[in-house]
Amino acid sequence: MIEPIIQFVDVHKSFESTNGAVQKVLRGINFSIRPGMTTVIGGASGQGKSVAIKLILGLMKPDSGKILVEGKDVTVMGSRELNEIRSSFGVVFQGVAPFDSMTVFENVALPLEEKTKLSKQEIRNRVMESLEQFGLVGHEDKFPAQLSGGMLKRVGLARALQLQPKIMLFDEPTTGLDPARSLEIYRLFYKIQKEMEYTAVIVSHDIPKIFNLADQVVVMHEGKAKVFNSSEEIQWSNDPVIQDFVQMTMGHIYQSRMENE
């Protein structure tokens, strides 16, 4: 059996709101992700999907439980170890989090400037190459505020991929995009993953649309995680919660086997 690259072991996390009420978002999450596979984490809003990503990155600490990345627990790491682990990650945040006082070119070039010893010319060549790959040529001198949502996502993707990460984390990669643009982003994911062979974790409420992209779907509901290995498995699930979720996100599915029961 292949060692999982990311593993959640009984993770709990709650938040205290300003009025003092405690909200338990994760109540014992367990799942693992094998290298090279694409995992989609889905669920309705407020079920802790983005929290899961922040936990993997060590940006947040769980109340209890372990999160193992390549076998090491990120919840107990010091900042140096955390930095080391993070350098194998590429992250695209929900709002992309572009550095808004830098141009598109500077945004994409930043990881190379900071983390490699490449010369200015080499960086320029590499960045222009990936801008071309992502269809951003001609926009390199624009600022993030001057770009459309789709372009911004592509900038985020280009920036995250510069250091050839082993693991890519996408937080809601298609939120706010029209269906055609979403499809384009998914196509880009698929193509690039084939090339670079990274492990992908995609947080999305857009589950039905990315079924075909996923090797594994983790549905978060009321603080628990349910793991499915194929889109059929999730569609035919008898679990009322999952049925609700599937119907809510993709409409009622006609199931002929129900007729025979």
Add this chain to the structure above:
Amino acid sequence: MQIVLKQIENLGKATLYHITDLGGMGLFLLYSIRGIFKRPFRFAAFLKELKFIGAHSFVVIFFTAAFTGMVLGVQGYYTLSKFGSEGLLGSAVALTLIRELGPVLTGLMVTGRAGSAMCAELGIMRITQQVDALECMSIDPYRFLITPKFLATLVAVPLLTLMFDVVGIFGGYLSGVKLLGVNPGAFFSGMEQSVLNKDINLGIIKSFVFAFIIVWICTGRGFLLLKSRSGFGAGSVSRVTTQAVVLSSITILIWDYLLTAMLL
């Protein structure tokens, strides 16, 4: 009974919050200082901040200094002329500016102009996850964001203070000598005799301390935005910026008194 318990609970919460807050600011300072020694140093970013904090504050400082000096000239003249000692005007203006008003007013003006901007910038970067993005690229946000601001403020504020002193003295000269007719020789020779190295040093030490206060409080409040009680979104940035300016200004005034009492 319930009400009393609630009050005690609130008091405890507030105390804990402020202790945590203070600890957070202390750690922030520690990490910021550590960031200064980390390589690579972002020289271009440092120059950009220096231009923003220093060069772009020039006009504000110039006008503040010129009119402060002129007011001192007029006020000093009317007070001193009661005792027939207008000749002391030069030393009075110079000492007031070099010891007190130069560092303090420069500190307050830089807080208002550059400190607020630094705080808002970092606050926005925090709420739009740009700081997280840096951390995820394993780029130290302290070295990347805070160090250039820290060093630029420490360089800019003392220089602006010196400029304030010079411009202010000429403001005093303009109103005292040119408008009210004090003898120019007396104005400058009195100044030469009464202003000692000690006074200039005091002014410079103050300006360094104030620069430190400005950059620590203003960058710290913005950077630690999410850990403060200021809520979420755009409103939190505005609240935290106001808070930083007020806190920084008050701290400058308190330390002005303390430093004067200790060093004079």
